[in-house]
Amino acid sequence: LLVAFGGISPKNSQVSKDGIGQHETQDYVRKANRAGIGLVQISPIRDDFIDEVDVEWIAPRPNTDTALMLGIAHTLVAEGLHDREFLDTYCAGYERFEPYLLGDTDGVVKDADWAANITGVAAVRLRALARRMAGRRTMITVSWSVQRCDHGEQPCWMAITLAAMLGQIGLPGGGVGIGYGSNATIGQQASKMPNLGLPQGANKVSNYIPMARVVDMLLSPGVAYNFNGEQLTYPDIRMVYWAGGNPFHKQQDLNRFLKAWQKPESIIVHEPWWTPAARRADVVLPVTTTLERNDISAGLRDRFFVAMYQAVPPVGDALSDYDIFSGLADRLGVAKEFTEGRDEMEWLRHMYTNAQRSAKKQKIEMPEFDAFWDRGFWEFHTPEDSSILFEGFRADPNKMPLKTPSGRIEIFSKTIDGFEYDDCPGHPTWLEPAEWLGSEKVVKHPLHLISNQPLRRMHSQLDFCEPSKNTKIAGREPVSIHPDDAAARQISRGDVVRLFNDRGACLAGADVTESVRQGVVRLSTGAWLDPMDPADIGSLEKHGNPNVLTIDKGSSSLAQSCIAQTALVEVELYVGDVPPVTAFDTPEIDAI
Ligand SMILES: Nc1nc2c(c(=O)[nH]1)N[C@H]1C(S)=C(S)[C@@H](COP(=O)(O)OP(=O)(O)OC[C@H]3O[C@@H](n4cnc5c(=O)[nH]c(N)nc54)[C@H](O)[C@@H]3O)O[C@H]1N2
Ligand SMILES: Nc1nc2c(c(=O)[nH]1)N[C@H]1C(S)=C(S)[C@@H](COP(=O)(O)OP(=O)(O)OC[C@H]3O[C@@H](n4cnc5c(=O)[nH]c(N)nc54)[C@H](O)[C@@H]3O)O[C@H]1N2
Ligand SMILES: [Mo]
Numbered sequence: 236l237l238v239a240f241g242g243i244s245p246k247n248s249q250v251s252k253d254g255i256g257q258h259e260t261q262d263y264v265r266k267a268n269r270a271g272i273g274l275v276q277i278s279p280i281r282d283d284f285i286d287e288v289d290v291e292w293i294a295p296r297p298n299t300d301t302a303l304m305l306g307i308a309h310t311l312v313a314e315g316l317h318d319r320e321f322l323d324t325y326c327a328g329y330e331r332f333e334p335y336l337l338g339d340t341d342g343v344v345k346d347a348d349w350a351a352n353i354t355g356v357a358a359v360r361l362r363a364l365a366r367r368m369a370g371r372r373t374m375i376t377v378s379w380s381v382q383r384c385d386h387g388e389q390p391c392w393m394a395i396t397l398a399a400m401l402g403q404i405g406l407p408g409g410g411v412g413i414g415y416g417s418n419a420t421i422g423q424q425a426s427k428m429p430n431l432g433l434p435q436g437a438n439k440v441s442n443y444i445p446m447a448r449v450v451d452m453l454l455s456p457g458v459a460y461n462f463n464g465e466q467l468t469y470p471d472i473r474m475v476y477w478a479g480g481n482p483f484h485k486q487q488d489l490n491r492f493l494k495a496w497q498k499p500e501s502i503i504v505h506e507p508w509w510t511p512a513a514r515r516a517d518v519v520l521p522v523t524t525t526l527e528r529n530d531i532s533a534g535l536r537d538r539f540f541v542a543m544y545q546a547v548p549p550v551g552d553a554l555s556d557y558d559i560f561s562g563l564a565d566r567l568g569v570a571k572e573f574t575e576g577r578d579e580m581e582w583l584r585h586m587y588t589n590a591q592r593s594a595k596k597q598k599i600e601m602p603e604f605d606a607f608w609d610r611g612f613w614e615f616h617t618p619e620d621s622s623i624l625f626e627g628f629r630a631d632p633n634k635m636p637l638k639t640p641s642g643r644i645e646i647f648s649k650t651i652d653g654f655e656y657d658d659c660p661g662h663p664t665w666l667e668p669a670e671w672l673g674s675e676k677v678v679k680h681p682l683h684l685i686s687n688q689p690l691r692r693m694h695s696q697l698d699f700c701e702p703s704k705n706t707k708i709a710g711r712e713p714v715s716i717h718p719d720d721a722a723a724r725q726i727s728r729g730d731v732v733r734l735f736n737d738r739g740a741c742l743a744g745a746d747v748t749e750s751v752r753q754g755v756v757r758l759s760t761g762a763w764l765d766p767m768d769p770a771d772i773g774s775l776e777k778h779g780n781p782n783v784l785t786i787d788k789g790s791s792s793l794a795q796s797c798i799a800q801t802a803l804v805e806v807e808l809y810v811g812d813v814p815p816v817t818a819f820d821t822p823e824i825d826a827i
Contacts, residue, residue: 236273236371238364240300240390241378242283243416246690251419254532256539256612260419261285272408273371275364277303279685280715280757281750283378283416293364294752295354296672297683298801300381300390302665303361304397306350309336310365311400313346317369318402325632326399327639328647332662345665353665353673372409373401379417380687384800385668386658387790393663396646404644405629412624419537425622426538427599428615429590431531433582442470445795449486450787453495461792464654472498478505478522478556481512483764484695487799488787489780490739493772505556509821510695511764521553528555531583533590538615540587542608555579651793658791669786670803672754680736680803682720682756686781687800689759698763699819708744710816712762712779715746716806717753724807731809733775734758736802739783741776742809756806760799765818777814 248260268274268288276284277293277300284290295303311317312333322329338344347365351358367373377394381387395411403409414421444452445462448469456471486492496502496515504516507524527550530543549555554562557579564573577585587604594601599615607613627635636642640650652661670676672683688694692703706713709731716726726732730745734756743758751757758781765778776783785802789795 236275236368236373237267237376238275238277238368238373239284239376239378239415240277240394241381241417242276242278242280243376244283244378244688245285246282247378247688248416248419250693251534251537253534254537254539254541255419255534256532256537256541256614258419259423260416263422264288273367278378279683279752279755280687293356293360294755295356297685297755298384298668298671299354299673300377301386301393301663302345302350302353303356304390304393305336305345305663305665306347306354306358306361307365307368308393308397308400309344309346309350310362311369312336314366314369316365317400321402321404322399322646325404325629325644327641327643327645328649328662329399331647332396335662335664355672368401372406373398373403374408375411376415377411377413379414380800382790383797385670385786385788385790385798386666387796387798388659388793389663389666395644396663399644399646405623405625407621407623410624420534421536423536424617425536426615426617427597428533428538428540429594429597429599429601430535431533431540431586431590433586444469445789447487447787447789447797448795449482450488450492450495453498460795461654461656462795463793464650473500475499475502477503477512477516481510481695483511483515483780484761484782486787487782487785487797488738489764489776489782490773491787492782505559507553508697508699509819511818514769514822520559521551522559523549523553523555527553529579529583531587538617540590540607540613540615542611544611557582654792656792659793668801669788669798670801672803674803676803680805681754682716682804682806683754684734684781684784684802684804685751685755685757685800686760686785686802687757689761692761695761695763698761703761708746709813711742711744711777712758712781713746714743714779714806715748715751715757717751717755718747718749719753720756720806721745721747726806726808731813732806733809734781734784734804734806736784736804738786739773739776741779741781741783742813743779756804763818765816767814775814778816778818 243264245261264285265288274288274290276290279294279297281292334340336345347358347361350361375394375398377391381390391413398404398411412422452469453472456469459466459468483489502516503518504512505520505522506513507522513519525543526546529545532541532543561574564570584604591601602613628637639645647662651659691706692698697703708729726745728745728747731742732745734741734743758779760781762779764780766776767774784804785799788798790798
């Protein structure tokens, strides 16, 4: 049995950090289905699994996964189905967690009926699933999105706890894996291949912030905040240098972000395209795309090195990021230290040769650089027998302990408990998200917004190109809405609708579909920000960028991560003249 929280999305597994040589994830899903492995998908959107396989779809209220897992865990204990020996041998602190589960510590029994009330999934269904999970080899997976919500640390921790209670961690096909389907190479059989990378040097600035806290930093210099057991202070930032990222895609609550964006004295952006970030920069340095330069793709768990040949000469005045930084290094008098005297092609050869040297030591075969470059790729050997996650730990937890303080699976963490965070206690806990379908806030904003990764682009990249443009409805990002929710609002497919809450409002094109749960709307990320009046922060966004609606708050004091999947909205038919989308208009630039 494979129980997938957030599914194993075919759209997400197209992509992998550092590149992917062969797409295999969905073949594994088909193979599992053919082998008779039961597939259970727990997520608000049906297309988080390919539709050609048999899958049981359970659609709880978004962000209630921890409660759902607790309900299952309670059934295991109530029916004596949990593996006490595994919990004693391989885990730390189950005895601190069980009283919470049974309600001894807070008077709330977390049984299936309790979970049904929170999740909206019938108790009998949860009990049946618990018995099914305990009755056979079961693997649990949790997509990354399930963490991208308020208290997003909890569902992962609870999934590990649940898998520990089932006692199958370290057995083939059992236990837990985080992120199958979120990225192509997760769960893939790893090949032996050397690392290919640039030397990073040492950053003289040791100060840092958690990435999602950029706005707090810009707006509150000098203010102290908690992060992972430390108390840190926001620095006073006067200049922003942004290369390789679109903050108007990445950040939440963009109207708040726009205010913070006024604060730095200067903003420099590297971009190949006239993106919302480039429009809002003081200095834009045009950079080349991957098609205008040479590179090597070498994904970490992938088994290929692929030569990425330059296809066209740089367009206009564009330079590569490397040439821009080399030029700056030269003006700062450190060109030699930065470039080590190598240009692009010389670096590729250098990195490759280093990798080849370390491969030789590990007896891994690799051709000479020129042979590789001429041929275009090199495939590394993949071992025949598959490796099993935590096999060694299961065989001997003393000899192969985990990297946790106790060396065991920490169901209770003394470290985290010691931080004394209300929003992240010492064991997995159900904590109400800031906004969700079970809160009173639904009176005003009754729909849960899921802003997941887009189907036909990478984030906001190339939003103006055909693959992305062809998905748009009425020229805007499509918003998926359940037929019942659409009917209640007189919305039909193709209508322009307005999504809004107290943080902002945007337009989108209605896609009425049963593939989203009732009460949920899906507006994927990535439409280029396009406010009606750019000078008026908070004015209607015309194109369908969901981040004018999301909340800019950390998941908890522990991780301080982004909580994009926690937001309530209302949707209405847009009446009046529909404003044109201007996000892709380019400026007139005077020739120098
Ligand atoms: N096509 C495409 N693929 C991508 C990317 C892209 O932009 N486009 N981006 C890549 C990147 S950088 C990343 S980090 C990964 C992200 O990978 P994920 O985080 O896994 O991707 P998402 O599409 O955000 O979410 C997957 C599904 O989780 C479900 N979900 C959302 N909230 C909840 C919840 O509260 N509970 C449950 N059970 N399910 C929920 C939604 O139905 C959603 O479709 O994707 C990568 N792959
Ligand atoms: N609401 C909501 N928000 C989210 C998420 C969500 O699920 N929901 N997901 C979050 C996640 S997981 C992620 S990873 C982030 C992604 O957020 P970002 O990584 O910031 O988004 P991208 O659109 O990929 O931005 C990449 C930019 O780099 C530019 N670019 C392309 N090639 C080059 C190059 O060679 N050099 C330079 N200098 N630039 C180049 C592209 O044109 C593009 O504008 O978004 C986060 N934000
Ligand atoms: Mo990501």
